[in-house]
Amino acid sequence: MTMVETPERRQLRELTRAFVTREVLPHLDDWERAGEVPRSLHATAAKVGLLGVSFGESVGGSGGDLLDSIIVTEEIIRSGGSSGLVAALFTHGIALPHIVASGNDDLIDRYVRPTLAGTMIGALAVTEPDGGSDVAGIRTRARRDGDHYVVNGSKTYITSGIRADFVTTAVSTGNGLSLLVIDKGTPGFTVGRRLEKLGWHCSDTAELSFVDVRVPVANRVGEEHTGFLAIMQHFAAERLSLATQAYATAQRCVDLATRWCRDRSTFGRPLASRQLVRHRLAEMHTRAEAARAYVHEVATRVAAGEPVVTEVAMAKNVAVAACAEVVDAALQLHGGFGYLRDAEVERHYRDARILGIGGGTTEIMNEIIAKGMGL
Ligand SMILES: Cc1cc2nc3c(=O)[nH]c(=O)nc-3n(C[C@H](O)[C@H](O)[C@H](O)COP(=O)(O)OP(=O)(O)OC[C@H]3O[C@@H](n4cnc5c(N)ncnc54)[C@H](O)[C@@H]3O)c2cc1C
Secondary structure (H helix, E strand, O other), X not given: OOOOOOHHHHHHHHHHHHHHHHHHOOOHHHHHHHOOOOHHHHHHHHHOOOOOEOOOHHHOOOEOOHHHHHHHHHHHHHOOOOHHHHHHHOOHHHHOHHHHHHOOHHHHHHHHHHHHOXXXXXXXXXXXXXXXXXXHHOOOEEEEEXXXXXXXXXXXXXXXXXXXOEEEEEEEOOOOEEEEEEEOOOOOEEEEEEOOOOOOOOOOEEEEEEEEEEEEHHHEEOOOOOHHHHHHHHHHHHHHHHHHHHHHHHHHHHHHHHHHHHHXXXXXXXXXXXXXXXXXXXXXXXXXXXXXXXXXXXXXXXXXXXXXXXXXXXXXXXXXXXXXXXXXXXXXXOHHHHHOOOOHHHHHHHHHHHHHOOOOOHHHHHHHHHHHOOO
């Protein structure tokens, strides 16, 4: 048992595992083909208390902290779900925290509570066609006009953008960035085509366009020009979620490969009886466990309020690298079957590739780490 495990978190694992077994596994292949998860899944996840994990009860959540949401993510993937499912079902994990932190009761009532109740879907739009890494260089503009902002620009690669009822949108307000909550259906706001991807097939991804979209000033999150800081502050949770998805995917692939190597015989003996294969599995297990231990340690420090920006970046890169190596090895151990759509490991192989791109790329994490080293 690690420091992170508590009797309550063991219950949370069991709850998550039961939810995945009952509500996800029978349908996941269909959702992968459909390109999205159904809205009803949000309501079901809310009913069992999973959607609101790490959000306070005062805003409609079910309590707990970052470590609890890490447990949920870990268990979803280890019990046969996927990082794509986590991205689709828990997009509110990146769309809502800025609104909650602003303490704006009106926005909390209109967006946070219904989303945590599973009746609304939110998205976060930062990335633009001209670039995602350079957040300060955002070009979508919001010009003040009385009680409204007039927004012009476009966003791309937005998770849950097809289904979202509202989008927490980063805009330039002249002397800095601000966050505006923009409702679907606002004149001038159009959702483009569903973007087709290598992996994360059950998670819809969209391009968004804003042409003279009038957004009430009441929909601004926090003070004007505080958007950049807000985005940076909440990156820690997003990056640790992606790091968790990475090591949990690695762990799941170790489980799948171990089972496969026990069952599969070549040249008259199970694969797992060969030292080369056993050592490969041992190395994969070690990589995944070491990544998990480090991510848990950094997450514990974040949950305690420590400013560990560099460590968060290192945790993401450590977990993503472990995942890439383990997923590739797990597919190889499956032989030809590993390359087929019927093999779960094939989905993880495709899904894993985004983890070193989303939420800040591996290279941008290295920039943060280098700065932390004083370079
Ligand atoms: C499936 C998916 C879901 C996503 N979901 C969301 C979402 O919900 N909301 C959202 O806002 N965004 C989302 N994104 C966007 C994602 O965050 C960006 O793709 C990512 O931040 C990288 O930005 P970019 O694609 O513009 O690459 P660029 O910034 O153009 O970078 C291109 C390459 O150059 C490298 N690079 C850039 N700058 C430097 C530098 N200074 N030094 C060295 N190398 C550098 C990068 O690491 C990368 O390898 C999603 C993307 C995908 C694919």
